Amino acid sequence: MKLVVVSAGLSVPSSTRLLADRLAQAVQRQTAVDVEVVELRDLAVEIAHNFTNGFAGGKLAAALEAVTDADGLIVVTPVFSASYSGLFKSFFDVLDQEALAGKPVLIAATGGSARHSLVLEHALRPLFSYLRAVVVPTAVYAASEDWGAQGLPGRIERAAGELASLMTGLSAPASPSGPAGTAKADETAKADQADETAKADQAGFTVVPFAEQLAALAGR
Amino acid sequence: MQFGIFTVGDVTPDPTTGRTPTEAERIKAMVAIALKAEEVGLDVFATGEHHNPPFVPSSPTTMLGYIAAQTQKLILSTSTTLITTNDPVKIAEDFAMLQHLADGRVDLMMGRGNTGPVYPWFGQDIREGINLAIENYALLRRLWREDVVDWEGKFRTALQGFTSTPRPLDDVPPFVWHGSIRSPEIAEQAAYYGDGFFHNNIFWPADHTKRMVELYRARYAHYGHGTPEQAIVGLGGQVFMRKNSQDAVREFRPYFDNAPVYGHGPSLEDFTDQTPLTVGTPGQVIEKTLKFREYAGDYQRQLFLLDHAGLPLKTVLEQLDLLGEEVVPVLRKEFAVGRPADVPDAPTHPSLLAQKEAKEVVA
Numbered sequence: 374m375k376l377v378v379v380s381a382g383l384s385v386p387s388s389t390r391l392l393a394d395r396l397a398q399a400v401q402r403q404t405a406v407d408v409e410v411v412e413l414r415d416l417a418v419e420i421a422h423n424f425t426n427g428f429a430g431g432k433l434a435a436a437l438e439a440v441t442d443a444d445g446l447i448v449v450t451p452v453f454s455a456s457y458s459g460l461f462k463s464f465f466d467v468l469d470q471e472a473l474a475g476k477p478v479l480i481a482a483t484g485g486s487a488r489h490s491l492v493l494e495h496a497l498r499p500l501f502s503y504l505r506a507v508v509v510p511t512a513v514y515a516a517s518e519d520w521g522a523q524g525l526p527g528r529i530e531r532a533a534g535e536l537a538s539l540m541t542g543l544s545a546p547a548s549p550s551g552p553a554g555t556a557k558a559d560e561t562a563k564a565d566q567a568d569e570t571a572k573a574d575q576a577g578f579t580v581v582p583f584a585e586q587l588a589a590l591a592g593r
Numbered sequence: 594m595q596f597g598i599f600t601v602g603d604v605t606p607d608p609t610t611g612r613t614p615t616e617a618e619r620i621k622a623m624v625a626i627a628l629k630a631e632e633v634g635l636d637v638f639a640t641g642e643h644h645n646p647p648f649v650p651s652s653p654t655t656m657l658g659y660i661a662a663q664t665q666k667l668i669l670s671t672s673t674t675l676i677t678t679n680d681p682v683k684i685a686e687d688f689a690m691l692q693h694l695a696d697g698r699v700d701l702m703m704g705r706g707n708t709g710p711v712y713p714w715f716g717q718d719i720r721e722g723i724n725l726a727i728e729n730y731a732l733l734r735r736l737w738r739e740d741v742v743d744w745e746g747k748f749r750t751a752l753q754g755f756t757s758t759p760r761p762l763d764d765v766p767p768f769v770w771h772g773s774i775r776s777p778e779i780a781e782q783a784a785y786y787g788d789g790f791f792h793n794n795i796f797w798p799a800d801h802t803k804r805m806v807e808l809y810r811a812r813y814a815h816y817g818h819g820t821p822e823q824a825i826v827g828l829g830g831q832v833f834m835r836k837n838s839q840d841a842v843r844e845f846r847p848y849f850d851n852a853p854v855y856g857h858g859p860s861l862e863d864f865t866d867q868t869p870l871t872v873g874t875p876g877q878v879i880e881k882t883l884k885f886r887e888y889a890g891d892y893q894r895q896l897f898l899l900d901h902a903g904l905p906l907k908t909v910l911e912q913l914d915l916l917g918e919e920v921v922p923v924l925r926k927e928f929a930v931g932r933p934a935d936v937p938d939a940p941t942h943p944s945l946l947a948q949k950e951a952k953e954v955v956a
Binding site for chain 1: 778
């Protein structure tokens with residue numbers, strides 16, 4: 374399984390990236406995943422150009438593809454002005470709206486004080502709910518003081534465990550040879566595949582045959 | 594293979610002088626550009642259609658009719674005709690009328706339009722964009738092909754016993770292209786009918802254009818109109834030329850930096866690198882344009898965008914001289930090299946008429 378970590382930290386080194394790495398390592402301890410990190414700092418200019426051009430440059434396109442193909446995501450943003458950072462939001466603005474549908478996502482944030490911790494609940498969770506991601510119940514917030522206090526490792530472990538379970542559970546039917554691949558799951562997967570090929574899949578696009586499009590219109 | 598130009602019809606201040614042309618100046622400039630296109634030996638002039646400032650061409654057939662009266666060979670086309678918000682009945686009538694006036698030198702390109710408010714201004718809903726394109730075009734085809742039409746659909750008043758007048762010239766409807774940048778549904782529509790597919794090609798990387806054209810070609814063959822290689826493909830391109838490459842870059846940069854759509858965004862260098870834009874010598878334009886074939890296959894129509902972003906008319910006419918004298922003759926020659934004999938030219942009125950007559954003889 375592939376785990377992609379999106380980090381919106383700006384300084385180098387950044388505590389946002391530190392939290393991101395801790396979370397990724399915790400997931401790796403729970404289940405076998407390949408980890409790829411997307412540093413939004415390196416993509417800032419291409420993200421801005423995507424807004425003005427309408428298309429993604431090379432590095433950004435690769436990052437968007439990695440996120441789209443991931444089995445699970447960890448997304449971490451610093452808190453800016455009572456919300457996620459503009460760069461963090463911009464990345465998800467240029468991502469295809471369907472890309473995260475049904476995908477397990479662990480949300481996390483960093484900030485100077487614990488007073489902003491509910492940003493996870495009032496800003497990040499609604500954003501990813503809108504994108505129809507499956508957001509893990511435990512969100513992880515790390516204030517500066519948390520790096521010198523007790524409690525953060527426990528929250529990281531709990532959130533990582535939830536993400537690992539969701540990734541394993543949600544990706545099982547799609548890989549019938551996997552550990553959860555019962556005979557029934559196999560059949561479902563085959564039926565899904567048949568449906569997929571019924572729609573003409575061409576040049577990376579899924580095409581609804583034109584006669585169906587016309588008929589759908591006439592039937593309304 | 595056909596070569597031509599397409600215009601957006603924007604009224605943009607010249608960033609080097611700060612002067613904005615009047616609407617009258619811009620409209621007359623578009624006409625002058627079209628006449629020049631014929632003079633320098635190009636095949637096609639296409640105008641956009643817009644219903645909001647800073648664009649002027651809201652009434653394409655009026656402009657194309659005026660140009661038709663002053664030209665002999667030029668094919669008059671659109672880039673695009675809004676199949677979503679125009680009444681298909683009026684499109685059928687306007688373009689049939691233009692066909693008669695222009696002795697058949699007419700085709701048109703269907704597009705949905707990307708200006709949100711135009712839909713409600715014309716009583717439509719942008720969320721129905723694809724469905725409007727599908728239903729309206731299905732009606733348009735019948736209006737040109739059947740003398741009396743009974744019709745009922747979702748988006749327009751029903752028609753009982755309606756005859757669109759005038760009938761298409763020689764009972765041959767104008768050839769239709771479908772333009773789309775990113776909607777596979779439109780490539781599918783063009784393929785279904787065996788119509789042409791035009792990719793604007795100028796704002797996006799080549800890889801994207803390649804995928805859309807491949808999709809159209811595969812589906813064209815699927816619907817039995819011919820092999821994928823025989824599908825009718827058109828591409829856009831965008832160029833600015835001077836004899837010396839550095840002069841071209843220096844002169845074009847302020848226009849690029851302030852252009853509508855992509856101005857104040859990427860650098861000229863990045864954009865030339867990532868998209869089909871060429872700023873340089875006629876030789877560089879030839880080199881880059883010939884590469885389009887590598888990802889789109891042998892194709893039928895190449896249109897260039899020359900007159901936008903506030904470029905003065907004089908400069909645009911100079912561009913047309915370079916295009917007609919130095920670029921297109923070489924492109925014609927080079928594109929013909931290695932082109933399989935069974936790859937057709939873009940349909941024209943004479944070719945469609947001959948096809949119809951041949952069918953009638955057989956019948």
